[in-house]
Amino acid sequence: MDNLTILQFLLANLAGMLVGVAKAGIKGIGVLIVTILAIVFGSKASTGILLPMLIAADILAVIYYNRHCQWKLIFRLIPWMMAGVLIGVWVGADMPEQLFKKVMAVIILGTVVMMILWEQQATKKIPDNWWFAGIMGLGAGFTTMIGNLAGVFSNIFFLAMRLPKNEFIGTAAWLFFIINLFKLPFHIWVWGTIDANTFTVNLKLLASILVGFYLGIKLVKTIKEKQYRQLVLIMTAIGALAILIK
Secondary structure, eight states: HHHTOOHHHHHHHHHHHHHHHHTTTTTHHHHHHHHHHHHHOOOHHHHHHHHHHHHHHHHHHHHHHHGGGOHHHHHHHHHHHHHHHHHHHHHHHHHHHHHHHHHHHHHHHHHHHHHHHHSSSOOOOOOOOOOHHHHHHHHHHHHHHHHSOTHHHHHHHHTTTOOOOHHHHHHHHHHHHHHHHHHIIIIIISSSSHHHHHHHHHHHHHHHHHHHHHHHHHHHHOOHHHHHHHHHHHHHHHHHHHHEEE
16 A cells, blocks of 8 residues: 555545445445456455455444345355355456456346346246356356456345345345355465455555445435335446446
């Protein structure tokens, strides 16, 4: 952090604030966070810097939204997500980055379109097929290991489950707290992207995360249920487009 320019310092703290805002419940801005940190610290280094930031914000989120968690949905997704993380650890380093981004963006956009059409149906049956949770879980696990971009898949899953706003946020908070802790050893001992130096950076950005979480809580309270679902869909689609053109 001491070697950053003023602009890089401001961008790093902006990313910290956005992490807090996102974990407070404003979903779909993960791509922006990843992009900012990659600009400041570089693509590989930024993954190790971001993960502890996410875990710190996860702790705030699970404390605040704990009573709203739907554990049955977590149990449906967690095994698939862990499998996706392991696949990401194994093949992630060798996969052509541009190809991965384009395929992922097309899948996300296609799924968002289907979700929009599904939202407009008169009868909205909640999908309970095992393969739906499997596809979303594997996609979320793989993408969270590769680039901390699992939110797009989990957003689609929780929207499909028709979770109210607070249950959506609380369930996602616990889900990602668990999965981010699961990822931590691989970043430390397999990829080597987390060490004492990156942890020092995390400590210096902690205040920004706290401020962002506070602002996010205030913002979430002003958003109505229907508007929240629409916001998540729109931000998820924008995130997919950002992945596609990045």
